[in-house]
Amino acid sequence: MRTVTPIQAHPKVRLRLLAAHLKQAKRSWQLLVLFSLPLAYLIIFQYWPMYGAQIAFKDFIPVKGIMGSEWxxxxxxxxxxxxxxxxxxLKNTIGLAFYHLIVGFPVPIILALGLNYVRQARFKKSVQMITYAPHFISTVVMVGMLLQFLDPRTGIVNQFLTLIGVDPVHFMAKPELFQTIYVLSDIWQNAGWGCIIYLAALAGVSPTLHEAAVVDGASKWRRIWHIDLPGIMPVMIILLILSMGNLMQTGFEKVYLMQNPVNITTSEVIDTYVYKVGLISDGLNFSYASAIGLFKSIVNLLLLITVNQIARVVGKESLW
Structure with missing residues (x-):
């Protein structure tokens, strides 16, 4: 026999609950207004554009529109x-993405662990300010600074190489150096900002654990390995999962600004390729570019699901 709940049996109860929820929402209308702004952003710029993803499976003609184009x-x-x-x-995109993940992911952790053991407050705050300040530099300005620093004639890097007897190097004209320049400059720009999350996680580690470890004679390395790292491990796993979900998202602006005809063999990634075939080419292949972008998004989704499942099985930490 099917069990009938009180709410199903009495429609008046549902109306009372609805009235109670509306009354509570009225009391908290300020929070709802604040929540509506990011919600509207997600709907307009993240979910609504998914409607246009269907042109990846059509020969899109702007005059006919999305629905009128041939499937x-x-x-x-x-x-x-x-x-x-x-x-x-694909090789350039995956290579740059994994290079950035392997080299860039541990740097904020190491920086946060180092700052966590600094006892001089002024020095600690100075290092924090110096390391996270580059995060606020725009991509265009950052690439402009790179081009100035690495200029073969007037760049500060080549001037230093000349002082120590090394011939100047045209860094941006060497395809094999493109990924290294991209990754190291990104670490310089974002490592300090990324370490803030780990510093907050380290602040939640119980001081009694460190006090007990000091009494037992544990060194700082032992305390880091057995106390700090396990304490921030859940945060590390979550951020790693999110990083894997955006693995193919190498970024368009910086790569495109750093590209030139000489290093194009290693600097051409999916994002820049989509832009060129979709907007710069003579045919304006919107459908072709959308199909490539959709392929990249599918790969990101599969990576996110896979890594999340592995983390859930192995470390018991996951996004869902």
Whole structure:
């Protein structure tokens, strides 16, 4: 026999609960207004554009619109997979993404652990300010600074190399150096900002654990390994999962600004390739560019789900 709940049996109860919720919402209208702003942002700029993703499966013609364009299925995906640029662009994107993850992910952790053991407050605050200040520099300005620093004639780096007897190097004209320059400059810009999260996590580690470890004669390295790292491990896992979810999102602006005809063999990634075939090429291949972007998003989604499941099984920490 099916059990009937009181709410199902009495419609008046549902009305009373609805009235109670509306009354509570009225009392907290300020919070609802604040919440409506990010909600509207997500709907307008994140969810509503998903409607246009269907042009990846159509021969989109602006005059006909999205619904009026002809459905072609996987035509554009197949074209991309079979193109000459597919493996080169995919290799550059994955290589740059993993290089950035492997080198860049531990740096904020190491910086936070080091600052956590600094006892001089003035020195600690100075290092924090100096390290996270570059985060507020715009991408255009950052790339402009890189080009000035690495200029083969007037750049400060090559001037230093000349002083020690080394010939000047045209860094931006060497394809093999592009990924290193990109990753190291990104670490310089964002490592200090990223360490703030880990410093907050370290502040939540119980001081009694360190006091007991000091009494037992544990060194700082032992305390870091057995107390600090396990204490911030949940935060590390969550941030790693989020990083894997954006692994293919290498960023368009910085890569595009650092590109030149000489280093294009290693600097062409999916984001810049989509921009060129979608907006710069003569044909304005909106459908083809959308198919490539959709492919990248699908890969990011699969990576996010996979890493989240692995973290859930192994470390019992996950996003869901």
């Amino acid at each position: 072609v299925g996987m035509k554009h995906m197949t074209r991309f997979f079979g193109s000459y640029d597919f493996w080169r662009v």
